Amino acid sequence: MTAIDASYAGAAAAGNFRTCRYTGLKVEASAQSLIKANAVAAVVFLAIGGVMGLLVALTRWPAVHLLPSDWFYLVLTGHGANVLLFWIIFFEIAVLYFASAILLGSRLATPRIAWAGFWLMIVGALMTNVAVFQGDSSVMFTSYPPMQAAPHFYLGLIIFAVGALVGVGVFFGTLVIAHGERTYEGSIPLVTFGALTAAIIAVFTLASGAIILIPTFLWSVGLISEMDPLLYKVIWWGMGHSSQQINVAAHVSVWYAIGALTIGAKPLSEKVSRSAFLLYILFLQLASAHHLLADPGMSASWKIVNTSYLMYLAVLGSMIHGLTVPGALEAAQRRNGYTKGAFEWLRKAPWGNPAFAGMFLSLVMFGFIGGISGVVLGTEQLNLLMHNTIYVPGHFHGTVVTGTTLAFMAMTYYVLPLIFQRDIIWPKLARIQPYLFGLGAAGISLFMMGAGTLGVPRRHWDMSFTDAILQFELPSGGFLMMGLNGLSAVIASAGGILYILITVGTVLWGKRLDKGEAPLTFPLHKRAATVAEYGSHATVKLPGTIILVTIFFVSFVLYYFVNWKYLSELWLMR
Amino acid sequence: MAITPPENRLWWNEPIERVEIGWIVVAFLWGLFMFFFMIAWHFIGGQNLSTETYRITPAAYEQKVADFAEKYQVGDEMGVPIVRPPVGEDVYLLGRLWEWWPILELKKDQSYRFHLSSVDWQHGFSLQPVNINISVHPGYEQIITFTPTEAGEYGIACNEFCGIGHHLMTGRIRVVE
Numbered sequence: 001m002t003a004i005d006a007s008y009a010g011a012a013a014a015g016n017f018r019t020c021r022y023t024g025l026k027v028e029a030s031a032q033s034l035i036k037a038n039a040v041a042a043v044v045f046l047a048i049g050g051v052m053g054l055l056v057a058l059t060r061w062p063a064v065h066l067l068p069s070d071w072f073y074l075v076l077t078g079h080g081a082n083v084l085l086f087w088i089i090f091f092e093i094a095v096l097y098f099a100s101a102i103l104l105g106s107r108l109a110t111p112r113i114a115w116a117g118f119w120l121m122i123v124g125a126l127m128t129n130v131a132v133f134q135g136d137s138s139v140m141f142t143s144y145p146p147m148q149a150a151p152h153f154y155l156g157l158i159i160f161a162v163g164a165l166v167g168v169g170v171f172f173g174t175l176v177i178a179h180g181e182r183t184y185e186g187s188i189p190l191v192t193f194g195a196l197t198a199a200i201i202a203v204f205t206l207a208s209g210a211i212i213l214i215p216t217f218l219w220s221v222g223l224i225s226e227m228d229p230l231l232y233k234v235i236w237w238g239m240g241h242s243s244q245q246i247n248v249a250a251h252v253s254v255w256y257a258i259g260a261l262t263i264g265a266k267p268l269s270e271k272v273s274r275s276a277f278l279l280y281i282l283f284l285q286l287a288s289a290h291h292l293l294a295d296p297g298m299s300a301s302w303k304i305v306n307t308s309y310l311m312y313l314a315v316l317g318s319m320i321h322g323l324t325v326p327g328a329l330e331a332a333q334r335r336n337g338y339t340k341g342a343f344e345w346l347r348k349a350p351w352g353n354p355a356f357a358g359m360f361l362s363l364v365m366f367g368f369i370g371g372i373s374g375v376v377l378g379t380e381q382l383n384l385l386m387h388n389t390i391y392v393p394g395h396f397h398g399t400v401v402t403g404t405t406l407a408f409m410a411m412t413y414y415v416l417p418l419i420f421q422r423d424i425i426w427p428k429l430a431r432i433q434p435y436l437f438g439l440g441a442a443g444i445s446l447f448m449m450g451a452g453t454l455g456v457p458r459r460h461w462d463m464s465f466t467d468a469i470l471q472f473e474l475p476s477g478g479f480l481m482m483g484l485n486g487l488s489a490v491i492a493s494a495g496g497i498l499y500i501l502i503t504v505g506t507v508l509w510g511k512r513l514d515k516g517e518a519p520l521t522f523p524l525h526k527r528a529a530t531v532a533e534y535g536s537h538a539t540v541k542l543p544g545t546i547i548l549v550t551i552f553f554v555s556f557v558l559y560y561f562v563n564w565k566y567l568s569e570l571w572l573m574r
Numbered sequence: 575m576a577i578t579p580p581e582n583r584l585w586w587n588e589p590i591e592r593v594e595i596g597w598i599v600v601a602f603l604w605g606l607f608m609f610f611f612m613i614a615w616h617f618i619g620g621q622n623l624s625t626e627t628y629r630i631t632p633a634a635y636e637q638k639v640a641d642f643a644e645k646y647q648v649g650d651e652m653g654v655p656i657v658r659p660p661v662g663e664d665v666y667l668l669g670r671l672w673e674w675w676p677i678l679e680l681k682k683d684q685s686y687r688f689h690l691s692s693v694d695w696q697h698g699f700s701l702q703p704v705n706i707n708i709s710v711h712p713g714y715e716q717i718i719t720f721t722p723t724e725a726g727e728y729g730i731a732c733n734e735f736c737g738i739g740h741h742l743m744t745g746r747i748r749v750v751e
Binding site: 023069070073103138139140144146147184185186187188189190191228229230256257259260261264265266267268269270271272274292293294295296297298299300304307308312313315316319320323324327328375379380381383384385386387388389453454455457458459460461462463465467468469470471472473474475523542545546549553556557560564567568570571572573574 | 585728737
């Protein structure tokens with residue numbers, strides 16, 4: 001991207017700070033190196049976990065059926081740990097440091113402790129990987145007892161979580177320092193507010209993880225004789241589901257950040273966007289019950305209250321962002337001069353900028369694929385239709401891959417010039433990367449959801465049941481869907497490999513940007529010099545956004561009732 | 575911008591855009607509707623999972639299922655007993671590494687008290703092609719009143735990963751007119 005739009009700002013500020021030549025932000029040296037370290041670690045674990053994901057998809061592609069069964073279960077376990085935990089949480093720690101130290105122009109709190117946290121995370125991640133590759137810990141990401149993994153599988157996860165908790169603590173410390181040293185005026189920026197939401201959720205998520213993983217570890221070394229499988233599930237999902245809400249808060253922050261950096265988007269109103277983040281903090285911990293809807297022993301009222309996050313108030317938070325993010329983009333584009341019709345702002349958006357393209361695809365697909373399917377899957381009775389079928393991974397690939405991973409990939413295209421100070425190599429390939437990955441990931445999600453609707457089980461090596469004693473056949477549509485899922489995984493992998501090559505290549509060989517020519521100012525794409533009054537009331541009618549959310553809402557309602565129709569045709573049960 | 579502090583220090587005093595208020599109201603009402611629809615389905619719908627559950631040791635459950643199978647066995651297939659319980663009788667099915675045992679023969683449109691548990695690890699009861707999916711735990715005996723509404727051969731897959739033979743774990747329910 002030839003310096004995204006080449007330029008230069010000037011001498012570094014005094015002390016450990018430099019001034020970012022693009023944004024004018026003060027960047028402290030230790031914050032910069034920690035962001036670099038965490039981002040690099042994230043990408044390495046994405047590469048490992050991504051290869052495993054491709055192997056899983058190629059095995060579940062009936063015509064290919066690549067791996068033998070024991071390897072399949074091993075690789076599937078590793079895939080979950082590496083991409084769902086290690087890639088995402090390393091990147092989130094980088095986001096937290098960026099949203100605190102960099103955006104607030106502050107020094108990072110206790111860099112040494114932050115490094116200690118980083119190394120704990122590395123040690124934990126490696127330990128768990130070693131346990132998985134040794135072959136006796138193929139217990140999947142959920143590791144439900146009485147199935148047992150090697151002790152260092154659990155210990156690795158615990159150490160990793162402690163390291164992540166240290167990183168979260170450093171983030172809080174940095175907020176305190178920035179406030180105390182008055183490095184910013186007034187309130188923290190919205191992106192930092194979103195990151196703070198993610199960090200608060202992370203604290204009680206990691207606490208749940210500790211409450212369950214520590215006894216599980218003790219059980220695996222023989223100090224505790226029995227684990228109750230149901231109790232384990234209840235507490236484990238206190239970590240398992242809310243960890244995904246950290247991701248949601250983090251990637252929604254990233255959406256706002258990219259919108260601001262690329263086209264100068266401001267929130268329509270700070271009050272609404274911030275309240276939506278608050279809803280996450282207040283209501284999402286209940287969501288862990290989503291995973292227990294088909295389990296015995298819990299009352300229907302407990303399930304209803306919990307699965308609806310108490311009347312869907314956390315879903316409300318996401319639906320609000322689903323309007324305010326595209327609304328902010330439309331408002332900004334209209335200010336930038338694209339005012340014709342309902343959709344000129346969208347047609348003439350910077351689609352050639354991989355950060356923007358990745359962010360927008362993430363926004364749309366997270367809403368339509370991950371969001372709608374999540375609510376349907378998490379409805380007390382509808383859950384019967386798809387519980388533990390491959391619909392479930394279909395849903396969470398919609399949230400975590402098309403949502404979080406794609407948003408983080410998009411953010412990388414700004415992290416590279418702003419933090420690593422390198423120009424992105426292969427700009428043309430970078431331009432297609434988010435489309436390739438996004439298209440593939442959307443295919444993975446949709447085809448797995450389709451296969452799950454037809455009854456294909458999840459975490460299952462042989463959907464044809466060839467060697468089973470009592471054989472039966474799943475519908476042929478399920479086989480077709482799993483084939484298309486394999487094809488989509490190949491496309492997504494091409495996008496993933498491209499991402500790895502571009503980021504690694506840029507870090508190693510990208511043109512250095514710390515010296516150069518004329519200044520460049522963010523946002524990158526701003527035509528109108530004057531910006532309207534803060535907030536939206538002075539600026540906008542948002543016909544495009546209204547049409548988009550209407551389409552979203554109609555799809556949501558239709559899909560919801562289609563599933564009730566399916567449910568009503570099942571055997572009667574009570 | 576979203577990456578800079580709000581220009582208005584008292585951001586909570588800002589006016590809210592009309593379109594935002596409209597959307598919040600719509601989304602909130604939809605949330606309320608979805609919440610109450612789950613409750614309503616307990617009255618208007620025929621598919622609600624029972625919460626009747628008892629603690630039981632795996633050995634005791636295994637014995638109950640064995641007694642049940644012996645009492646009503648009518649044949650066998652591949653070494654697995656085929657069991658035809660009388661209408662209205664309690665029906666037992668157990669999951670273990672790696673089978674659903676025994677094969678059941680039920681009558682269409684008749685209600686059965688259906689007992690479900692595991693004697694070792696967690697398993698997933700996945701009835702095909704109707705796609706009814708229920709989690710099964712060792713130590714917990716869940717009772718669901720099922721009324722099969724279509725005759726035919728049904729397969730049971732395990733859809734909770736339970737180790738290296740997970741994909742071999744199948745079972746069968748036959749529904750006759």
